[in-house]
Amino acid sequence: MRNLWGLLLVGFCSVAFAHPVIYQDGWVISSMTMADMTDANVSYSFSSRWSSGINYWRLSDMQGNEQEWQLAKLNHLAYRYNGDDSQANLYLHSGLGRSDSEQNENRLGYMMGLEADWETRKYFLSAKYLHLGSADTDHGIWVGRVGISPILADFSSLQSWAMLQVWHDPITARETKITPLLRFFYHNVLWEMGSSLKGDMMLNLMVHL
Amino acid sequence: MRIFILLGILLSFSAMAETINFGVKGMVCSMCAQGIKKKFKALGVDPEKVQVDLDKKLVSVDNDKNIKLTDQAITDAIKDAGYEVVDIKRQ
Numbered sequence: 001m002r003n004l005w006g007l008l009l010v011g012f013c014s015v016a017f018a019h020p021v022i023y024q025d026g027w028v029i030s031s032m033t034m035a036d037m038t039d040a041n042v043s044y045s046f047s048s049r050w051s052s053g054i055n056y057w058r059l060s061d062m063q064g065n066e067q068e069w070q071l072a073k074l075n076h077l078a079y080r081y082n083g084d085d086s087q088a089n090l091y092l093h094s095g096l097g098r099s100d101s102e103q104n105e106n107r108l109g110y111m112m113g114l115e116a117d118w119e120t121r122k123y124f125l126s127a128k129y130l131h132l133g134s135a136d137t138d139h140g141i142w143v144g145r146v147g148i149s150p151i152l153a154d155f156s157s158l159q160s161w162a163m164l165q166v167w168h169d170p171i172t173a174r175e176t177k178i179t180p181l182l183r184f185f186y187h188n189v190l191w192e193m194g195s196s197l198k199g200d201m202m203l204n205l206m207v208h209l
Numbered sequence: 210m211r212i213f214i215l216l217g218i219l220l221s222f223s224a225m226a227e228t229i230n231f232g233v234k235g236m237v238c239s240m241c242a243q244g245i246k247k248k249f250k251a252l253g254v255d256p257e258k259v260q261v262d263l264d265k266k267l268v269s270v271d272n273d274k275n276i277k278l279t280d281q282a283i284t285d286a287i288k289d290a291g292y293e294v295v296d297i298k299r300q
Binding site for chain 1: 247
């Protein structure tokens with residue numbers, strides 16, 4: 001039962017990373033998975049500024065002990081800059097629910113976060129901080145990304161990006177994890193594939209509905 | 210005489226159909242801009258009649274069903290999609 005939420009979410013959407021709030025009445029189904037973590041999410045944007053949904057997190061510490069969070073989540077687009085050739089965003093994340101580990105089951109879990117990005121058709125930059133809290137261990141996760149699109153494709157064509165992700169979580173990672181990855185999206189489906197410099201595979205998927 | 214009446218009706222229909230062009234600020238990502246098509250679909254426009262040009266940051270709506278698309282309705286739809294409209298032109 002403990003893993004039911006996570007299995008359902010991961011099974012449903014497989015493996016993501018992008019805007020937590022999209023157009024009004026839009027759904028986002030996404031997940032991002034590496035060996036020592038899973039982040040799966042289903043959310044609904046009830047306006048172009050707010051979205052809510054459910055979020056599953058799995059993190060493993062250095063000893064292989066797993067901890068999970070099952071959260072009801074609220075995301076807010078606090079600021080958006082729409083420029084002639086660029087867009088920038090500032091998002092706030094919050095979540096409340098339960099956390100489970102081998103030592104403690106069904107304890108209060110929560111999440112707070114801040115995310116900023118800037119993109120043009122050719123360049124992408126983002127930075128994110130998430131604090132996942134529980135009765136066991138608190139995690140402070142830093143994720144930064146830089147990307148470039150080598151080909152500026154038409155609206156209805158396959159889009160491709162080369163990106164570099166830097167992941168820093170002092171608890172789960174022995175050292176900062178650097179992951180080169182490829183991002184593709186076509187119409188409303190995005191997928192990413194990458195491998196950290198240590199060989200840890202990453203496969204992400206996101207769908208906008 | 211019937212031919213003239215038929216021709217008049219056809220001409221009046223063609224005069225009612227319009228193409229609406231407008232600029233969209235912030236439109237840099239094709240996946241996120243899918244919301245623009247969705248918003249116009251909600252207004253009754255066939256998504257196939259909505260053309261998005263990411264290079265020029267332009268959207269073109271072929272309003273062949275003569276749906277009432279006021280400037281305010283277009284501005285609201287684009288705002289709900291997360292963007293800003295500039296310079297609405299009708300042909």
